[in-house]
Amino acid sequence: MAPKKPTAGHNDLSDDFTLWTVYFLLLAWRYTNAASLRTFFQPDEYFQALEPAWNLAFGPDSGAWITWEWREGLRSSLHPVLFAIFYRAAGFASNISDLGPTDRADVLIRTPSLLQSAIAAAIDFFTWRLAHRIYGRQSKITHVTLLLTAVSPWQWFCSVRTFSNSLETALTVFALYYWPWEWYSASSEKGSNSRLSGRFAGNLNVSLFAAALACILRPTNVLVWMVLTVLLFRYNTSKIQTLAVRAVACGILVLIVSLIADTAFYGKLTFPPLNFLQFNVVQSLSTFYGVNRPDYYFTEALSLMLTTALPFAASGLWQGLRRPAASDAEEDRVRQVRHLLTCTVLSMVLVLTLITHKEVRFIYPLLPMLHVIAAEPMTNFFHPFPVPASYTRRALLALMMTANLLIASYAGTTHQRGVIDVMHYLRQQQEARLQHPPTGSQPNITVGFLMPCHSTPWRSHLVHPEIAAWALTCEPPIDIPPEQRATYLDEADVFYKTSAEDWLRSNMASTDTIKRDSLETSSDTVKDDKLRAWPEYLVFFDQLAPTLEHYLTGTQYTECWRGFNTHWYDDARRHGEVVVWCLPTPEDRERQKS
Numbered sequence: 001m002a003p004k005k006p007t008a009g010h011n012d013l014s015d016d017f018t019l020w021t022v023y024f025l026l027l028a029w030r031y032t033n034a035a036s037l038r039t040f041f042q043p044d045e046y047f048q049a050l051e052p053a054w055n056l057a058f059g060p061d062s063g064a065w066i067t068w069e070w071r072e073g074l075r076s077s078l079h080p081v082l083f084a085i086f087y088r089a090a091g092f093a094s095n096i097s098d099l100g101p102t103d104r105a106d107v108l109i110r111t112p113s114l115l116q117s118a119i120a121a122a123i124d125f126f127t128w129r130l131a132h133r134i135y136g137r138q139s140k141i142t143h144v145t146l147l148l149t150a151v152s153p154w155q156w157f158c159s160v161r162t163f164s165n166s167l168e169t170a171l172t173v174f175a176l177y178y179w180p181w182e183w184y185s186a187s188s189e190k191g192s193n194s195r196l197s198g199r200f201a202g203n204l205n206v207s208l209f210a211a212a213l214a215c216i217l218r219p220t221n222v223l224v225w226m227v228l229t230v231l232l233f234r235y236n237t238s239k240i241q242t243l244a245v246r247a248v249a250c251g252i253l254v255l256i257v258s259l260i261a262d263t264a265f266y267g268k269l270t271f272p273p274l275n276f277l278q279f280n281v282v283q284s285l286s287t288f289y290g291v292n293r294p295d296y297y298f299t300e301a302l303s304l305m306l307t308t309a310l311p312f313a314a315s316g317l318w319q320g321l322r323r324p325a326a327s328d329a330e331e332d333r334v335r336q337v338r339h340l341l342t343c344t345v346l347s348m349v350l351v352l353t354l355i356t357h358k359e360v361r362f363i364y365p366l367l368p369m370l371h372v373i374a375a376e377p378m379t380n381f382f383h384p385f386p387v388p389a390s391y392t393r394r395a396l397l398a399l400m401m402t403a404n405l406l407i408a409s410y411a412g413t414t415h416q417r418g419v420i421d422v423m424h425y426l427r428q429q430q431e432a433r434l435q436h437p438p439t440g441s442q443p444n445i446t447v448g449f450l451m452p453c454h455s456t457p458w459r460s461h462l463v464h465p466e467i468a469a470w471a472l473t474c475e476p477p478i479d480i481p482p483e484q485r486a487t488y489l490d491e492a493d494v495f496y497k498t499s500a501e502d503w504l505r506s507n508m509a510s511t512d513t514i515k516r517d518s519l520e521t522s523s524d525t526v527k528d529d530k531l532r533a534w535p536e537y538l539v540f541f542d543q544l545a546p547t548l549e550h551y552l553t554g555t556q557y558t559e560c561w562r563g564f565n566t567h568w569y570d571d572a573r574r575h576g577e578v579v580v581w582c583l584p585t586p587e588d589r590e591r592q593k594s
Contacts, residue, residue, distance in 0.1 A: 022128070026121040029150065033120070033412075034113035034160035040416040041161060042361070043454035048075060049162040050112060050460035053083035056265070057091065063465040065458040068475055074279055076216050076258060076272045077265035079164045086111050101434045105427060105463040112162050112460070119170045120159035124149045126173040127368040131375060133177060134337045145375040151401060154305045154360075154367065156408035164217050165361040171214035172224060173368035178207035179228070180243075181337050184235045201246075208247050212254035214365070219273045220352065221365060227347045231340055279478075292358035297349045301360040305367055307407060308400040309374045312381065316373035317342050338376070341369045418565030418578035419451075422539055423461035425561050425580065429537070430464050438585055444468060448535035450500075450544060452573050453492045470532065496573050500547045508532050514555045514583060536583050541565070542576025557581040 047067050052075075055064035069075050090111040094104040124146070131145035149155055159166055180200070214221040232239060262270045306313050320342030324335035345366050352362055382393055430445050437443050449456065449471035462469060472492040477485045495503045509531045538557060540548065548557075561580035569575050 019129075023121060023125045026124045026150070027117060030120040030124070030160055031113065031117040033156055034117050035110075036412060037160060038413045038417045038420060039411065040419045040456070041158065042163070042359075044361075045161045045163055046457040046460055047454055048164060049080055049083060051458055052077075053080035053087055053112075054459050056080060056084035057087035058465075061465060063459045063462070063467070063469075068478065072275060072279065072478070073262070073266050073270040073272055074275045075164075077262050078213070078258065079167055079217060081261065081265070082115060082167075083112050083162065086115050101431045101464065102428075105431065108463055109461060113160065116160050116162050116166065119167055120155070122170045123159055123166070123173060123368060124155070126170070126177045127371055130173060130177045130368065131372050133181065134334055134372065135376075141375045141379045144379045145372055148309055148371040148375060148378070149368065151404050151408075152309070152367075152371070153307050153404050153407040153411065157411045158361070158364065163361060163364075165364045168214050168218045168221055169365045169367065171210045171217070172221060172365040175207045175210035175214065176369070178203040178210070180204055180207070180239070181340070183232060183239045184336055184340060185333060204243075204246055205250060208250040209254065212247075212251045216254055216258050216273060218365075219276055220348075220362065223348045223351055224344055224365065227344045228340065231343060291356045294353055296358045297353055297363060301358070301363055302349075302370075304360050305363070306370060306374070308403055309371065309378070312378040313370045313374035315377040316370075316375075317345065319377070320373060321346075338373060341373055345369050345373070414566070415568065416566045418563040419456045420461070421563045422561065422578045422580060423457055425563070426467065426469075426537060426539075427462055427464065430462075430467050434464070434466070442536075445537060446533070446535040447537045447539060448532070450495070450538065450540040450548075452496070452571065453490070455541075455574065456539075468535075470535075500544065501551050504551055509534055511552060511555055514552075514557065516554060516556050534583070538581045540579055540581075541574050542579050543573060545576070545579060548581070552581075556583050558584070 047065060048069065051064045052066060052070050054062055055066055058064075087108065090107050091104075094107050099107065127149045128142065128146040131139075131142040135141040135145075159169075180203070211221075211225050215225070229240075229243065232243065259269070259271065262272055302313070303310055316338070320335075320338045322335075323339055324332045348366060349363060352358065382397055426445065426447055433443055433445065444466040445468075447467060447469040449469070451472065453472050453474035456471075458469075459465075472495055474490040474492045476490070477488040480488055489497060511534075514534045534555075537560075538548070542562075558581060559579060560582040563578045565574070565576070565578050
């Protein structure tokens with residue numbers, strides 16, 4: 001008797017089980033990734049996500065640092081709201097579990113990693129699924145795509161960080177997976193009068209809804225969908241009306257959700273994408289945070305994102321530039337989708353090149369497309385060859401994987417780790433006081449950061465609202481006429497570009513309050529409310545040590561912590577290790593006398 005063929009329902013269940021298994025394996029991989037991360041990348045990871053989320057979850061007295069973008073309504077609240085929900089849940093669980101300060105802090109610091117790991121795993125998963133749609137589930141190219149995204153150093157370094165770009169990338173590749181690629185085929189025009197099937201219509205709606213969310217988060221994401229829509233005019237004008245109607249419907253729904261969320265978040269009617277374009281494009285305030293050369297994306301950003309996959313992505317892009325024959329042959333269909341992805345990648349990079357403020361993160365949503373494009377050239381290159389050529393190429397593959405591992409390991413555990421380690425040190429000092437309050441001195445620590453602004457995380461790592469901390473700021477010239485902006489200096493600029501000692505004289509209390517023979521604390525002797533009392537802990541980069549040693553000579557400050565930060569510097573102000581000086585407590589002074 002012939003074996004019984006499995007039913008379609010059985011196959012569906014098996015396929016679903018396989019897909020969920022792959023996703024949860026990727027989730028475990030990304031959580032391991034997040035748990036091992038010890039380094040700092042960009043301040044937006046904290047100040048554009050976790051700080052507003054912390055403020056929303058624990059209230060205005062929690063000590064969160066709310067930057068100017070949030071005060072001016074430039075950012076969508078949808079992203080930090082997700083983390084605020086997780087913070088509230090973690091805080092509630094910590095309270096009912098009666099955790100101590102240290103354990104509660106550990107839980108809250110790790111909480112964002114749970115959500116971000118799920119987002120990062122979704123990027124990997126739907127990159128793989130997009131390759132399914134293009135190359136077929138059993139294709140070696142599909143497996144290579146999964147390998148590329150899973151071992152990508154950039155993915156390891158960036159995907160588990162709480163950037164809105166990471167969520168934007170996840171939404172983009174999710175929408176691309178459900179995008180109607182069939183509309184660009186030769187036979188699509190012939191069947192244009194047929195109504196959309198229920199499943200196809202549902203997939204289109206899902207794609208457009210995710211695309212709209214991505215555009216709300218990051219308005220520049222609209223470039224991806226503009227390119228694909230313009231290309232549809234070339235291949236199949238009969239679908240434009242259907243696409244337009246459904247895009248408007250999904251867009252209106254997302255706009256309503258966004259308006260409700262942002263109005264509740266800001267306390268007034270607010271539409272962040274419009275404010276974002278007004279400040280960053282019309283007023284060009286984004287240039288205040290840096291200007292890059294025109295070739296930056298092509299010569300540096302793509303290399304950083306792709307690392308060892310760059311040669312294969314370049315080859316794939318070159319091949320994808322050629323428009324395939326208009327036929328329904330499987331090979332031409334695959335080339336067609338790769339051509340569409342290539343046009344999308346190059347068009348977005350070219351348009352963003354026109355904007356003077358550039359960052360690698362801004363083209364992050366293109367990485368899944370680039371991995372899909374790179375997968376076929378890489379598969380062909382490492383296809384088995386006669387000995388000894390096959391051994392040579394296998395050795396090259398092993399070298400690539402080793403390079404990826406070393407790059408990811410260094411970037412994730414070593415480069416710029418001191419600015420993270422110092423926050424753990426400061427938090428532990430506060431926790432020691434919460435558990436064993438000192439006698440004769442203040443129960444909470446005070447900290448001052450003499451560093452370029454936003455050089456460290458903030459309340460997401462300090463955690464305890466009892467820690468009174470301040471840092472140099474870098475507010476942009478929002479209310480200053482355009483003709484005066486070229487000479488504008490923020491607080492950090494004044495400190496570093498003019499004279500650090502002059503800034504200290506103008507902004508800090510007299511050093512007489514912290515002389516070695518002084519019996520009073522600085523907070524007791526400050527008379528001018530405009531001057532800051534000297535904090536108990538002073539944090540700075542070693543580059544500033546000579547200046548502070550000269551200005552604070554004869555004071556009670558002594559070095560109490562020092563941590564390695566990085567081997568490589570792109571900013572002279574951040575040169576050297578991270579150093580902490582501290583004032584002695586009354587107990588310390590008593591011990592010194594005895």
